[in-house]
Amino acid sequence: MIRFENISKQYKSDFHALKNINLHIKKGELIVLIGPSGSGKTTTMKMINRLIEPSAGKIYINGQDIHAQDPVLLRRNIGYVIQHIGLLPHMTIAENVGLVPRLQKRDPQSYLNRVHELLEMVHLDPKIYATRYPSELSGGQQQRVGVVRALAADPDIILMDEPFSALDPISREQLQDELLRLQETIHKTIVFVTHDIDEAIKIADRICLLNHGEIVQINTPEQILRHPANDFVRAFIGESRLNQVVNLPSLQEIMVKPIVSRPNRGLTEAIIIMQKQKVDSLLIVDKDNKLLGVAGVWEIHQHFQDESLTLADIMTLNVPTVNISESLADAIQLINQNKVAYLPVLNDQSELLGVITRASLVNFMAKHLETRSRQEGLA
Ligand SMILES: Nc1ncnc2c1ncn2[C@@H]1O[C@H](COP(=O)(O)OP(=O)(O)O)[C@@H](O)[C@H]1O
Ligand SMILES: [Mg+2]
Structure with missing residues (x-):
C-alpha cells in the first residue's frame, strides 16, 4: 500500500535525519512508528502526505509515485491527526468535522449524516456536541473530534502523530481502546507515531522501531518482545517487561x-x-x-x-x-x-x-x- 524505497532526508550537509529507509506498510494495517525523540518518526510520517520531501528515494502509494502527484489531491486521501489537533475555535464541532467534505463539495446532507455517525462512533452524542465549540470540550473529547475529522472524508490512509500524548493516562487508554474498536470497523491503513512503548504494544499490528534515522527492527509486538534484535531494542522495551512477557517462568x-x-x-x-x-x-x-x-x-x-x-x-x-x-x-x-x-x-x-x-x-x-x-x- 505505502512503500518507502531508499528514502533519505538530509537537513544539513552533515546531518541525515533519515538514512536509507525501506518500508512496506500493508493495506489495512495499523503500523506504529516508535523511537526516541529525534529518531525520525515525524519526518518519516510527514513524507507520506508530502509535508516533507525526501532528499533521496521514492515513496509509492498503491504503486503510484507520490512525487508525481498533486499534494493537495494526495492529502484528500490521507487523514492527519496531531497532538494538538488545532480545531478551529470559531467553528462548531460539526463544522470542524465537516470542513474537508465541504471543501470537496459533497452533498451537505450526506456529509452531515456522516459527521453525526462519526461522532457517535467515538462516543460523542451529536445531539449534544455537534453544535458546541472546541473550547467547551475536554482534551480527550477534542482529540476524539480530531480523529473523527481525519475520518470525515473517508480517506484510505490515516496518519497520527502522537495523537494521545498530551492526554491524561485514563483518557489516553480510552482513546486507544476506541481507536482499536474503530479500526475493526473501518480497516484503514493507519500510521501511528508514539514514543510510548506500552501504547505501541497495545495498538500496533506491527511496530517499526527507529533510532538515529534508521529502522532498527520491524515486526509484530509479540515478535519484538520475544526476539528483540539487539541491546537497543531490549533497552527500549525495558528489561522488566521482557522478563514479564518473554522469560518463561522457572x-x-x-x-x-x-x-x-x-x-x-x-x-x-x-x-x-x-x-x-x-x-x-x-x-x-x-x-x-x-x-x-x-x-x-x-x-x-x-x-x-x-x-x-x-x-x-x-x-x-x-x-x-x-x-x-x-x-x-x-x-x-x-x-x-x-x-x-x-x-x-x-x-x-x-x-x-x-x-x-x-x-x-x-x-x-x-x-x-x-x-x-x-x-x-x-x-
Ligand atoms: N526542519 C528541520 N531542520 C533541521 N533539522 C530537522 C528539521 N526537522 C527535523 N529535524 C531533525 O531531524 C531529526 C528527526 O526529527 P523528527 O522526525 O521530528 O524526530 P521524531 O519525530 O522522531 O522526534 C531530529 O534530529 C530533528 O532535530
Ligand atoms: Mg515527532
Whole structure:
C-alpha cells in the first residue's frame, strides 16, 4: 500500500535525519512508528502526505509515485491527526468535522449524516456536541473530534502523530481502546507515531522501531518482545517487561509441594493420606528425600487384599521426572509425551523438590495474569 524505497532526508550537509529507509506498510494495517525523540518518526510520517520531501528515494502509494502527484489531491486521501489537533475555535464541532467534505463539495446532507455517525462512533452524542465549540470540550473529547475529522472524508490512509500524548493516562487508554474498536470497523491503513512503548504494544499490528534515522527492527509486538534484535531494542522495551512477557517462568515458580510417603508404609495408610490430601497417587521417597517411585490408587487397589505388602512392593519405578534447571517447555513436553498427570521435579542429587501438575500450571498462569493486569492498571 505505502512503500518507502531508499528514502533519505538530509537537513544539513552533515546531518541525515533519515538514512536509507525501506518500508512496506500493508493495506489495512495499523503500523506504529516508535523511537526516541529525534529518531525520525515525524519526518518519516510527514513524507507520506508530502509535508516533507525526501532528499533521496521514492515513496509509492498503491504503486503510484507520490512525487508525481498533486499534494493537495494526495492529502484528500490521507487523514492527519496531531497532538494538538488545532480545531478551529470559531467553528462548531460539526463544522470542524465537516470542513474537508465541504471543501470537496459533497452533498451537505450526506456529509452531515456522516459527521453525526462519526461522532457517535467515538462516543460523542451529536445531539449534544455537534453544535458546541472546541473550547467547551475536554482534551480527550477534542482529540476524539480530531480523529473523527481525519475520518470525515473517508480517506484510505490515516496518519497520527502522537495523537494521545498530551492526554491524561485514563483518557489516553480510552482513546486507544476506541481507536482499536474503530479500526475493526473501518480497516484503514493507519500510521501511528508514539514514543510510548506500552501504547505501541497495545495498538500496533506491527511496530517499526527507529533510532538515529534508521529502522532498527520491524515486526509484530509479540515478535519484538520475544526476539528483540539487539541491546537497543531490549533497552527500549525495558528489561522488566521482557522478563514479564518473554522469560518463561522457572519450574521452581510453578511446582507445588509433593504428597509423599515412605516405602515401608502399608497400603491402608497410603489410602488415608491420599484421601486426606485429595490426590490419587503418592510419591515414595527414602530418608534422604530421594525419589524411589510412585504409588497410584489403582496399584494399591489391585493389591489391597494382601496385608503383608508395603508401598515398596507395589510402587511404579522409573517414572518420568524433570530436573529443576530444565525449562517449562521441556516439562510440558515430558508430560505430554509420557501421558502423565504430573511430573516430579528433582535436583541433581535426585532429591524430590516438588511436582508440576496441570493444576499447578493453570494456577500459576492465572496468578501471573492477575499480577500483570494489576500492574497495567496501576501504570
Ligand atoms: N526542519 C528541520 N531542520 C533541521 N533539522 C530537522 C528539521 N526537522 C527535523 N529535524 C531533525 O531531524 C531529526 C528527526 O526529527 P523528527 O522526525 O521530528 O524526530 P521524531 O519525530 O522522531 O522526534 C531530529 O534530529 C530533528 O532535530
Ligand atoms: Mg515527532
